[in-house]
Amino acid sequence: MxxxxxxxxxxxxxxxxxxxxxxxxxxxxxxxxxxxxxxxxxxxxxxxxxxxxxxxxxxxxxxxxxxxxxxxxxxxxxxxxxxxxxxxxxxxxxxxxxxxxxxxxxxxxxxxxxxxxxxxxxxxxxxxxxxxxxxxxxxxxxxxxxxxxxxxxxxxxxxxxxxxxxxxxxxxxxxxxxxxxxxxxxxxxxxxxxxxxxxxxxxxxxxxxxxxxxxxxxxxxxxxxxxxxxxxxxxxxxxxxxxxxxxxxxxxxxxxxxxxxxxxxxxxxxxxxxxxxxxxxxxxxxxxxxxxxxxxxxxxxxxxxxxxxxxxxxCEPSIKGGSFAGDTAVKGKVEFRNVSFSYPNMGEKKVISDFSLTINPGETFGILGATGCGKSSLVNLIPRFYDATQGEVLVDDVNVKDYTLGALRGKIAVALQKSEISARRYVRISRGESLTLQRQR
Ligand SMILES: Nc1ncnc2c1ncn2[C@@H]1O[C@H](COP(=O)(O)OP(=O)(O)O)[C@@H](O)[C@H]1O
Ligand SMILES: [Mg+2]
Structure with a gap:
């Protein structure tokens, strides 16, 4: 230093x-x-x-x-x-x-x-x-x-x-x-x-x-x-x-x-x-x-x-963006391909295992499940708050890892139920599910 x-x-x-x-x-x-x-x-x-x-x-x-x-x-x-x-x-x-x-x-x-x-x-x-x-x-x-x-x-x-x-x-x-x-x-x-x-x-x-x-x-x-x-x-x-x-x-x-x-x-x-x-x-x-x-x-x-x-x-940031700056037009397609995920401190135990799903543009998709079943963890993989341990997550047909972090996260709006101090400046808080994915207009 x-x-x-x-x-x-x-x-x-x-x-x-x-x-x-x-x-x-x-x-x-x-x-x-x-x-x-x-x-x-x-x-x-x-x-x-x-x-x-x-x-x-x-x-x-x-x-x-x-x-x-x-x-x-x-x-x-x-x-x-x-x-x-x-x-x-x-x-x-x-x-x-x-x-x-x-x-x-x-x-x-x-x-x-x-x-x-x-x-x-x-x-x-x-x-x-x-x-x-x-x-x-x-x-x-x-x-x-x-x-x-x-x-x-x-x-x-x-x-x-x-x-x-x-x-x-x-x-x-x-x-x-x-x-x-x-x-x-x-x-x-x-x-x-x-x-x-x-x-x-x-x-x-x-x-x-x-x-x-x-x-x-x-x-x-x-x-x-x-x-x-x-x-x-x-x-x-x-x-x-x-x-x-x-x-x-x-x-x-x-x-x-x-x-x-x-x-x-x-x-x-x-x-x-x-x-x-x-x-x-x-x-x-x-x-x-x-x-x-x-x-x-x-x-x-x-x-x-x-x-x-x-x-x-x-300490090098463990999640680094790719080189793709993204297209200006947001289509709104989200795809999970054989995704598995576990938290680093969990060892072998998986929160998500071999999960596949395609959400097409214009579709509204609700994820239901008991508390702790992995809904938030799944959603967290889209803006790369965490990375999938196996499989791929794609937004508008591009792997999330290929986007620059700014481009990827710029395509996604996250509305949290609890208003964090600074989140108020970024998104309009809407009541509803704990995490709601919205298409950006
Ligand atoms: N940061 C974390 N580190 C370790 N384990 C976690 C973390 N966040 C969540 N978990 C565990 O992962 C599982 C799924 O959690 P979560 O995705 O938050 O469930 P849901 O949103 O469906 O209620 C739970 O067992 C939870 O305890
Ligand atoms: Mg949750």
């Missing part, structure tokens, strides 16, 4: 570039703060006489840098969002087009609820993934690497603290990521289930009400929703352990920096301002590692969702 990013390459590049600006400002601040402490307040190089002018000057510079950092941050956010939103929008349009081309069998196989989740929620997850990659990840990585460099240039002895704290915190991050990763696929599946029950109940509200199954359906929805909440809570619980553990490591590291700093100040190796700056740097470094967990969370959710969207995009 990377090809969808191509169109927005400029935004994709500008977002991280502005992020470099924002992070650089963040990394400069502790240095300037250190200068204010050492020279402005303590006056280390002027025999202990502070310098108010330097405090004001450096303070103003810091404000200027903050404003510039803000500007870069805003621009980075704007470009990242332009990139990810447009990217998602393009994928959503393509996925929708693909879903529209699916045969009923394919829609059944994915399930309507899952298709809705894929085209909505899954695409949002992929958009978040893109934003995190060009913004979150760049920011975190620069703060991490830049923080280490800045800290070590203050004094190499601070490296001891980094060397001790890093493996600990990285081990924690790896542990939590490994635990959380599989949960995200499950989370999307649970969401599918909730959407499925919801979709079935909205679309099949009449049936549910007719059989007074509201309580049963409420129970079913409750169960699906309960499972979703359960999985979500598992994920959140895991992350709620994580934050305090990471905070302990962070706080111990700050204490360690103060301790090392105190020793070094005593030896004359560093100044109090350097220690202050080092405290900020170690927080920035460890916070960056902690944020990595969140980024990995978004990345793994995005990757799981990306796979689900790709399944839709890669």
């Amino acid at each position: 990377l090809k969808y990013l191509k169109k927005y390459w400029l935004f994709f590049i500008l977002a991280p570039i502005f992020m470099v600006g924002e992070v650089s400002m963040d990394l400069l601040q502790p240095r300037l703060m250190g200068q204010i402490v050492d020279e402005g307040v303590l006056g280390l190089s002027h025999g202990g006489v502070g310098d108010l002018g330097l405090v004001i000057n450096t303070g103003l510079r810091m404000i200027g840098l903050v404003l510039f950092g803000c500007f870069c941050g805003i621009m980075s956010g704007v470009f990242a969002n332009l990139c990810s939103q447009n990217y998602g929008n393009d994928i959503r349009k393509d996925a929708f087009r693909r879903v529209m081309s699916f045969s009923f069998e394919q829609t059944d196989r994915f399930s309507t609820g899952s298709l809705i989740t894929r085209v909505t929620n899954d695409i949002t997850q992929v958009q978040n993934l893109v934003t995190q990659c060009i913004r979150g990840f760049v920011r975190t990585f620069l703060l991490f690497a830049g923080g280490i460099v800045c800290m070590l240039t203050l004094d190499l002895s601070f490296g001891v603290v980094v060397a001790c704290a890093l493996p600990l915190i990285v081990a924690c991050v790896i542990f939590f990521i490994a635990k959380a990763n599989p949960m995200f696929t499950v989370l999307q599946e649970k969401l599918d289930k909730v959407n499925n029950v919801m979709q079935e109940n909205v679309a099949g509200a009449r049936v549910v009400k007719a059989y007074v199954k509201e309580e049963y359906e409420k129970g079913r929805f409750g169960a699906a929703n309960g499972e979703l909440v359960g999985t979500q809570l598992d994920v959140l619980l895991l992350f709620s352990y994580m934050t305090p553990i990471m905070n302990i490591i962070l706080n111990v590291s700050v204490v360690a920096v103060i301790k090392v700093g105190a020793i070094e100040v005593g030896n004359g190796g560093v100044t109090p301002g350097d220690v202050m700056a080092a405290i900020t740097y170690i927080s920035q470094i460890l916070n960056a590692v902690m944020r990595m967990t969140m980024i990995f969370q978004t990345v793994s959710r995005g990757v799981a969702s990306g796979k689900r969207i790709k399944e839709v995009l890669d």
Whole structure:
């Protein structure tokens, strides 16, 4: 799905570039703060006489840098969002087009609820993934690497603290990521289930009400929703352990920096301002590692969702039209020649077996039979909602498979008893049989 990013390459590049600006400002601040402490307040190089002018000057510079950092941050956010939103929008349009081309069998196989989740929620997850990659990840990585460099240039002895704290915190991050990763696929599946029950109940509200199954359906929805909440809570619980553990490591590291700093100040190796700056740097470094967990969370959710969207995009429509565009004159002849049909999930069992019938132009034909005997299935073969498993269906003496789908379906009018939302725009609803074939005039 990377090809969808191509169109927005400029935004994709500008977002991280502005992020470099924002992070650089963040990394400069502790240095300037250190200068204010050492020279402005303590006056280390002027025999202990502070310098108010330097405090004001450096303070103003810091404000200027903050404003510039803000500007870069805003621009980075704007470009990242332009990139990810447009990217998602393009994928959503393509996925929708693909879903529209699916045969009923394919829609059944994915399930309507899952298709809705894929085209909505899954695409949002992929958009978040893109934003995190060009913004979150760049920011975190620069703060991490830049923080280490800045800290070590203050004094190499601070490296001891980094060397001790890093493996600990990285081990924690790896542990939590490994635990959380599989949960995200499950989370999307649970969401599918909730959407499925919801979709079935909205679309099949009449049936549910007719059989007074509201309580049963409420129970079913409750169960699906309960499972979703359960999985979500598992994920959140895991992350709620994580934050305090990471905070302990962070706080111990700050204490360690103060301790090392105190020793070094005593030896004359560093100044109090350097220690202050080092405290900020170690927080920035460890916070960056902690944020990595969140980024990995978004990345793994995005990757799981990306796979689900790709399944839709890669699924070739199983019913494709032929090349015959059809004649303009509609005669109205329908013929079934030794037709057999079974639904894909039925195995050997046939709904229609070796059925032949010719309906001549001008004839009105009624099909009677018990519920479930296959009337709708038979009629569905004419506009190729499903394809016959054996035999041929002909409309105006041409096999339905030879027509382009548009030409074939253009010859046929379907009046459904139940008015579907958009069907109202296409056909005048007439009461009567559940499916009535009409000749188009
Ligand atoms: N999409 C489907 N997938 C699997 N089985 C189906 C599907 N639609 C209908 N059936 C089954 O095929 C049989 C015929 O159904 P249908 O053609 O709808 O009957 P009728 O319209 O005569 O009431 C029934 O047993 C029904 O359960
Ligand atoms: Mg029927």
